[in-house]
Amino acid sequence: MSDHSIDDRAIDTTGGKTKEEIAEAYRSEPWWYDVRGFFILLFAYNSSLGAMMRQFGPNYGSNHLEVACGTGTLLEMVLKWRKRRRLPPTRVTGVDYAESMLAGAVRRFAGRSDVSFQHADAAALPFATNWFDSANIANSLHCLPNVDAALKDICRVLKPGGTFAANVLLHPRGGWPLKNVAQRIDDWGMRKGILYTPYEKDDIRARIVAAGFELVSEEVSGNCYNVIMRKP
Numbered sequence: 001m002s003d004h005s006i007d008d009r010a011i012d013t014t015g016g017k018t019k020e021e022i023a024e025a026y027r028s029e030p031w032w033y034d035v036r037g038f039f040i041l042l043f044a045y046n047s048s049l050g051a052m053m054r055q056f057g058p059n060y061g062s063n064h065l066e067v068a069c070g071t072g073t074l075l076e077m078v079l080k081w082r083k084r085r086r087l088p089p090t091r092v093t094g095v096d097y098a099e100s101m102l103a104g105a106v107r108r109f110a111g112r113s114d115v116s117f118q119h120a121d122a123a124a125l126p127f128a129t130n131w132f133d134s135a136n137i138a139n140s141l142h143c144l145p146n147v148d149a150a151l152k153d154i155c156r157v158l159k160p161g162g163t164f165a166a167n168v169l170l171h172p173r174g175g176w177p178l179k180n181v182a183q184r185i186d187d188w189g190m191r192k193g194i195l196y197t198p199y200e201k202d203d204i205r206a207r208i209v210a211a212g213f214e215l216v217s218e219e220v221s222g223n224c225y226n227v228i229m230r231k232p
C-alpha cells in the first residue's frame with residue numbers, strides 16, 4: 001500500500017480527465033461501445049462474461065442501484081442470468097454520467113417498469129440516505145475521477161447491511177505478451193478518457209474501507225479485483 005493518506009490521494013495528481021471529459025469520451029455508438037468492450041474485457045481485464053455474471057448476478061436486493069450502468073448491455077445480461085436461475089425479482093435504478101450511454105440504456109429497457117434510469121454522477125447520487133438494498137458497479141470504479149467520493153456516496157445511499165459488488169481494474173499482471181497487451185490497452189484508455197486509472201489491490205481496498213464499507217469477500221482474477229462489500 002502507498003504511504004499517502006486517503007485525503008492526499010483524493011487530490012488528482014495524475015493529470016486525469018474531468019467527469020465532463022470522461023462523459024464526452026463515452027460518446028460513441030452503442031454497437032461500437034459493445035464491440036470495444038468485449039476486447040477490453042478479454043485483453044485488459046483478462047476476464048469473461050461468465051465471471052461477471054457470477055460476481056454481479058447474486059447481488060440484487062429488492063431495491064437495487066446500478067452505478068455507471070452504461071448502455072445497460074451487461075445489466076440486461078445479468079438480469080437474464082438471474083431469471084434463468086429463478087432468483088427473486090428486483091427493482092433496478094441505473095445511473096450514469098454520460099447522457100449518450102444512458103440514452104442507450106433507456107432504449108434497451110423501454111417498456112419495462114422494473115428498471116428505470118437517472119442521469120447522475122456516482123459521487124453525488126440524487127437519492128436519500130439508507131435507500132437501496134444493494135448496489136453494483138461493473139467495470140467502472142476505475143473510470144471515475146473521484147473514486148473516494150463515489151465510494152462514500154454509494155455507502156451513504158445503501159441501507160445498513162446493504163451489499164455492494166465491484167470489479168476493479170488492476171495494473172496489468174502476469175507475463176509477456178498478455179501483460180504488455182493489457183498495458184497498451186490501459187494506456188490508450190487513459191489517453192482517450194474511458195479509463196481513469198487502474199489500481200493496486202491494497203490501494204483500492206484501503207479506499208473501500210475508508211469510505212465506510214466492510215469487506216465480505218475479495219479475489220483477484222486476471223487483472224481484476226472482485227470485491228463484495230457491506231455497509232455496517
Ligand SMILES: C[S@@+](CC[C@H](N)C(=O)[O-])C[C@H]1O[C@@H](n2cnc3c(N)ncnc32)[C@H](O)[C@@H]1O
Nearest residue numbers: 068069070074096097098101121122138139140
Ligand atoms: C466501462 S463503462 C461500463 C458500463 C457498464 N457498467 C458495463 O459494464 O457495460 C464505464 C461507465 O462509467 C460511466 N461513468 C464515468 N464516470 C462516471 C461518473 N462520474 N458517474 C457515473 N458514471 C460514470 C461512463 O459513462 C460509462 O458508462
